[in-house]
Amino acid sequence: MPDPRNATDFETSRLSRIAPIVIVCGTAWGGFGIYYLCTARHPEGTVCLVEAVGSFMIAWLAKLGLCQNRRTAISYIVFVTVGLMAECILSGMALSYTQMFFSCAVLVTSFLLGPRWACGCAAITCSFVLLNDFVFPGILPQLPGPTELDKTVAYLALIVVVTGCAFFTELTTERYAQSLEGTSDQLRERTRKLDKLVGIDPLTRMPNRHQFQEDTNALIAQADRDEAVVVVWIFDLKDYKSFNERVGHAVGDEVLRKTGERLQNSAADGMRVYRIGGDEFAVTAIRTEFDETEAMSLARNMFLTTLRDGIEADGRLTVLDADIGIATYPRDCANVDELLAVLTSAVDEAKHKENRIAVYEPRMTEFTRRKQRLNERLTKAIQCDEFAVFYQAHIDARTDQIIGAEALLRWEQAGQFIAPIWFVPQLEASGQLVEVGRWVLRKACEDVRAWQLEGHKGLRLAVNVSHSQFKAPGFVDDVVAALQASGLPASTLDVEINESVFKDDLKVAIQTIDQLRHIGAHVSIDDFGMEHSSLRHLALLSLNRLKINREFLRGIPDTSEGIIAASIVSLAHRLGLDVVAEGVESEEQLDFIRSIDCDIYQGHLFATALPSNEFRQLLTRHSSFVPSE
Secondary structure, three states: OOOOOOHHHHHHHHHOOHHHHHHHHHHHHHHHHHHHHHOOOHHHHHHHHHHHHHHHHHHHHHHHOOOOHHHHHHHHHHHHHHHHHHHHHHHOOOOOHHHHHHHHHHHHHHHOOOHHHHHHHHHHHHHHHHHHHHHOOOOOOOOOOOOOHHHHHHHHHHHHHHHHHHHHHHHHHHHHHHHHHHHHHHHHHHHHHHHHHHOEOOOOOOEOHHHHHHHHHHHHHHHHHHOOEEEEEEEEEOOHHHHHHHHOHHHHHHHHHHHHHHHHHHOOOOOEEEEOOOOEEEEEEEEOOOOHHHHHHHHHHHHHHHHOOOEEEOOEEEOOOEEEEEEEEOOOOOOHHHHHHHHHHHHHHHOOOOOOEEEOOOHHHHHHHHHHHHHHHHHHHHHOOOEEEEEEEEEEOOOOOEEEEEEEEEEEEOOEEEOHHHOHHHHHHHOOHHHHHHHHHHHHHHHHHHHHHOOOOOOEEEEEOOHHHHHOOOHHHHHHHHHHHHOOOHHHEEEEEEOOHHHHOHHHHHHHHHHHHHOOOEEEEEEEOOOOOHHHHHHHOOOOEEEEOOHHHHOOOOHHHHHHHHHHHHHHHHOOOEEEEEOOOOHHHHHHHHHOOOOEEEOOOOOOOEEHHHHHHHHHHOOOOOOOO
């Protein structure tokens, strides 16, 4: 089909209208022919019928493509002109209504050939009328003489009107086509720009996932030709989502931009860097062969150059970590989609390695599939209310009385409760732990408040808060909402946090702890002694309690571990903090924590974690101790 945006194609499009015009004219001539035959004007009728049959034949040839449109138009003008002359000769009249129609057909057809043809045919037609009427009247045989002036004027007016209408219609159409051509050029230019933008990440101005797939497909084709290897590295920024929510999108975006810039600057020759996800960057290269040692060394160097010294944004220095997965084509996959899948498996494996770098192995795929199935089951568990809150007693080391309870999350599967160590990491990785943690906080506050109203007035509640939940926007508001909904006094709530929450932004952590203290809640450090900055945290934070990690009690009465535990208790007391020993499972451990003056303990020696109804019974059996509020 011709393209009217192009000048040549416009002419072709214009000429393609010849067949319909010829058919219309042929139909009119057929009508004239039948009329003349019926009125015994056989010569004129014969000419008109010949014109009708000829018109239909020309239109048929044009439709079949047996004759070019331009040649068809010229042939038709000649054919009509011959018919006009024959009509004039046979009718014996200088101007007849039929002859006027012949002239109009010539003019309309000539415009399909362009303005020059139209003007030429119009001039010839007018000249024919004027010459025949005024200069050489009666030139044709059997003409009676000059025609009346009004008929001549009418004929000329008809020619002028038809010519003018056809001319301006064609001129307007041509201008529109030219305008359309200009608009089309602009659209093509914009399309080229959009095609380019489709492959660019708007935030970092780096090639995006779409461009990564296209470029990697090209690398795969090149590798097939050259018998080479495509190597791809994936850098997944650890905990970026919670970091972004905590510091705000403006700072988070700036960190991403600078991370991308540093990766590009650290990439070796022949390597290209892409941002393929919110917190994921990819690096591609083609090699004659795959050297695993070299690939891991490059990954380590790029990581150190990019993230080791931290990234400054909005006046703060941010230190991020990354999990790095490495995979190759054709060893590990057959196409780009499979390559991305195996890279995801490699990144999952890297999260469990000390150096946080993993080269893909087939066994990793099964691990990723199990993780995906677990994620689906956890989503269903949230929807079907399959989680439960268990409680483990906090015991006063001096009186052996229950003074509080720690809320622990459990997942019920096939009638059995699964410990959080098996599913909490996946909840946190998928971003669902914040929602589940919010539910645990509400449920635990309701249960403990109910037990307080039953007579255990000073019973305290300890709730362990995950890293992601503590850093989530509105965390303190969630605590306030849970306290208000349940009626639990804030002074009986202990919010337990892990030292890992201080790693990203100590200033923000201090602000959150101060807000919790302001509403009356207590704050404890869980698993104290497992981070290198523990003592510094004790000096900076407004804490109420710390919990000694169970690892310090496993070797009791080992001398070195006992000395560390005793030192922690002594230091905490000097700072005005209570100390909880967790994981007390033997009488030897209990005797030891009493000897170092530890305040509280919990563990299987006294009671395991129990569902709410069983813990309520445990409270009833130990109801001789009723702490005051």
